[in-house]
Amino acid sequence: MSAETQDLALLARESVRALPLYAPEAADDALDLSDSVNLWGTPPAALRAIADPTREHLSRYPSPRSDSLTPALLRYLRLDKTAGVRAVTGCGSDDVLDAAMRAFGAAGDRIAFSAPTFSMVPLFARLNGLEPAPIAFREHFDLDVDRLAATGAKITYLCAPNNPSGTGISRAAVEHVASVATGIVLLDEAYAEFAPESFADLVGRHERLVVVRTFSKAFGMAGLRIGYAAGAASVVGMIERARGPYKVNVLAERAALAALADTSDGLGWVREHARLAVEVRDRVATALTAMGFPPLPSAANFLCVPTVDAARLATRLRERGVLVRQFAGLPREPRPLVNAGGSALRVGIGPWPLMQRFLDAFAEACACE
Numbered sequence: 001m002s003a004e005t006q007d008l009a010l011l012a013r014e015s016v017r018a019l020p021l022y023a024p025e026a027a028d029d030a031l032d033l034s035d036s037v038n039l040w041g042t043p044p045a046a047l048r049a050i051a052d053p054t055r056e057h058l059s060r061y062p063s064p065r066s067d068s069l070t071p072a073l074l075r076y077l078r079l080d081k082t083a084g085v086r087a088v089t090g091c092g093s094d095d096v097l098d099a100a101m102r103a104f105g106a107a108g109d110r111i112a113f114s115a116p117t118f119s120m121v122p123l124f125a126r127l128n129g130l131e132p133a134p135i136a137f138r139e140h141f142d143l144d145v146d147r148l149a150a151t152g153a154k155i156t157y158l159c160a161p162n163n164p165s166g167t168g169i170s171r172a173a174v175e176h177v178a179s180v181a182t183g184i185v186l187l188d189e190a191y192a193e194f195a196p197e198s199f200a201d202l203v204g205r206h207e208r209l210v211v212v213r214t215f216s217k218a219f220g221m222a223g224l225r226i227g228y229a230a231g232a233a234s235v236v237g238m239i240e241r242a243r244g245p246y247k248v249n250v251l252a253e254r255a256a257l258a259a260l261a262d263t264s265d266g267l268g269w270v271r272e273h274a275r276l277a278v279e280v281r282d283r284v285a286t287a288l289t290a291m292g293f294p295p296l297p298s299a300a301n302f303l304c305v306p307t308v309d310a311a312r313l314a315t316r317l318r319e320r321g322v323l324v325r326q327f328a329g330l331p332r333e334p335r336p337l338v339n340a341g342g343s344a345l346r347v348g349i350g351p352w353p354l355m356q357r358f359l360d361a362f363a364e365a366c367a368c369e
């Protein structure tokens with residue numbers, strides 16, 4: 001690199017220079033369980049909807065704010081009859097979270113969250129000049145509501161079910177946070193379709209609460225990059241402004257609409273495969289427990305396995321063509337993470353034959369010394 005290009009890099013904002021480049025591990029022929037996408041694929045109705053892009057008028061801009069999609073999103077969340085609620089879409093829910101931080105967080109403001117949580121949150125926080133305020137979970141991954149509130153944060157981020165732990169939080173805890181917070185509360189429900197319940201309905205009762213969802217997980221459309229949020233019109237309107245127009249492309253909007261249609265190959269497909277994922281997840285959890293690696297209780301389509309051996313096991317799994325996400329340095333609370341020295345593996349769930357392949361590789365990986 002020439003001296004000149006180095007100098008130019010120094011012109012970048014300090015918060016940008018300090019950021020690592022997000023570079024998840026990838027391998028062409030590996031069984032990739034490292035992110036929690038839908039390993040069954042994409043709803044057939046969504047695939048059909050984008051099969052003939054010449055009919056999509058690709059030469060034109062999409063609607064600035066996904067006008068055809070937002071009513072369907074509110075209907076799906078059962079918020080269409082709730083007065084004063086509005087939906088905003090984005091290029092993945094990452095984009096919506098980023099825009100929300102930009103809309104409500106001025107430089108130096110705090111964003112509070114229970115840690116460990118979605119790794120993008122502290123990253124987007126720093127990029128937007130916000131100060132991350134991580135608060136350890138309490139025992140059993142309960143929210144420490146008092147300490148979250150005591151941060152006086154402009155934004156509180158909740159993730160239910162939580163990534164990477166997979167654990168759920170209680171409705172009472174969400175309501176408690178929404179009633180004591182002084183800023184806005186972003187409730188990330190990326191994995192709601194796998195969870196016993198959603199808290200999206202609370203949006204109608206708590207004006208500061210915004211529920212954030214995605215088509216990347218249960219809906220099997222991570223590659224199309226589409227996410228959304230719903231909340232009070234006054235709050236969501238600000239996220240829309242910060243987000244900017246045209247973030248969701250024509251194909252993504254059409255595919256999302258098709259996947260939300262109440263048909264067996266649209267929403268029916270999504271629900272059926274979410275149910276399957278939960279079934280397979282519980283089978284894999286039982287198998288791992290029998291091998292001496294009890295995962296945390298999961299309400300999502302992945303399992304978090306606290307183990308001091310996380311790094312070694314991840315390497316050995318990779319040698320056997322299986323990719324999982326490895327975590328180290330997680331907060332030393334609560335108990336299962338303390339015992340594992342803050343290390344864990346996160347394993348995405350897919351069709352049983354793939355999981356059988358994972359379990360075989362895992363058995364080999366922990367047997368060899």
Ligand SMILES: *Cc1c(COP(=O)(O)O)cnc(C)c1O
Pocket residue numbers: 091092093094095118159163188190213214215216217222225226227
């Ligand atoms: C995967 C995930 C998302 C989704 O991100 P997209 O940008 O919509 O793909 C959001 N939040 C959490 C916690 C996730 O794990």
